[in-house]
Each structure stands twice: as structure tokens, then as C-alpha cells.
Amino acid sequence: MKMIKPAILGTLMVPALMFTAGTANAEENTTTMEATYLTETPAGTFHTDALTGNRVKSSVEDDEDIGTITDLVIDEDGQINAVVVGVGGFLGIGEKNVAIEWDSLELTKDEQGEDYVITVNASEDALEAAEEYSRDEDEDKEKGE
Template sequence: MKMIKPAILGTLVAPAFILAAGMASAEETTETMEATYLTTTPENTFHADALTGNQVQSTVEDDQDIGTITDLVINEDGQVTAVVVGVGGFLGMGEKSVAIEWDSLELTKEEDGEGYVISVNASEDALKDAEEYTRD
């Protein structure tokens, strides 16, 4: 009978230690995942709305507007990988979406410093002929 009591005590104490260790581990994880906050826009960054709705200009066709940025493609690391440009059509009707890789774009600050001029080394016809981007 004396052998049974230590065995029962051991089976009750072991889970208590495991539970306590798991709770301590969870507390550590929670502390390391605390949110950080910004109060101003960091230098050399911009907001998505500084791009969406803006015209993309062609460096091939004397800075002619060739499409409008409608969306951004962002990877899981938070990096912009492409912009989606609406090309062709009239007042949004018949417009086709083309995704242009981020590295293909050239961003230049506007003279007033408020926005960006967005250029790509492609013509409007090249974008119209490009394969349409389909959002999954």
C-alpha cells in the first residue's frame, strides 16, 4: 500500500510541473511579441495611397501616362513585389490589369515633395500586349 501512494503522488505532481513550465514558456513568448508603434512616417518610406490611383508614365513615350496603379502585391515579409496597373479601357470599362515588378519601376519625388512620379521603361502598347494579371 505504501508503494501506491508515491506512485499516485508522482502522477499528480509531474503534470503540475509540466503545466507550470508551459505557462512560463507562454509568458516568455507573449513578452517577446509585444507590439511596437510609430508616431510619424519613417524616412525613405511612404504610404500605399501614395502609389495607388497614380498614373504610371512611359519613359519610352515621352512620359506619357500609360495606366493607373490599382493595387500593390506585397510578400509575407512586407515588401512590395509588384504594382498592378489598369491599362486601356475607358472610365474603367474594358480595363485590363497588368502586374509590373517593383524593380522595373522608377520612383521620383515630385517637385513639391508631396508625391511621386512613377515611370516604367515600357510603352502603353507593351502593357496592353502583356499577359493579364489575375488575382488569386
């Protein structure tokens, strides 16, 4: 009779252990996703450095340069929401940042088809009068958080 108890206990334990191992393995598979890799830039895409550092032109002032793109605001889905444009000042001194919504910009290629020409339907005065854009993390640093 003593041999039957361990045999019954062992018989009951094997399915329980298999279930536990299967559950752990299933959880592991759902949280680990294999990376995919690119070897070339996909058609219809560009790198951020194609925008940052570029001059923004005004479509209302005969394509006059009105600022320089200093940063991009990208959401968690990877979509560009806005570009941050440095306006005013001289050689970066006295310049302020203004965020322009992505949909407000027009991107075209230059005559050689290599670089983007970025235009916005606003004047330099309008950008200088716009409210300054500040990053949340910059405000947190100022508050000491």
C-alpha cells in the same frame, strides 16, 4: 505507514506539477509577442495610397501617362513584388490590369517634393499587349470554390 504513502505521493506530485506549469508558461510566452507601435511614418517609407491611384508614365514616350496603379502585390514578408496597372479603355471601361514587377519601376518625387512620379521603361502599346494579370482569388470565385 498509511501516512507515508500520501506524503511520498505528494512529494512526487509537486515537482511534476511545477514542471507542467513551467512548460505551459514557457509555451505561452513563446506564442504571445507584444505588439510595437509607431507614432510617425519612418524615414524612407510611404503609405500605399501614395502609389494607388497614381498615374504611371512611360520613360520611352516622353513621360506620357500610360496607366493607373490600381493595386499592389505584397509578399508575406511585406515586400512589394509588383504593382497592378490599369491600362487601355476609357474611364475604366474596357481597361485591363497588367502587373509590373516592382524593380521595373522608378519612383521619384515631383517638383514640390510631395508626390511620387512613377515611371516604367515601356510604352502604352507594350502594356496593352502584355498578358492580363488576374488575382488567384478572382479565379477561385469564377470556378465556384
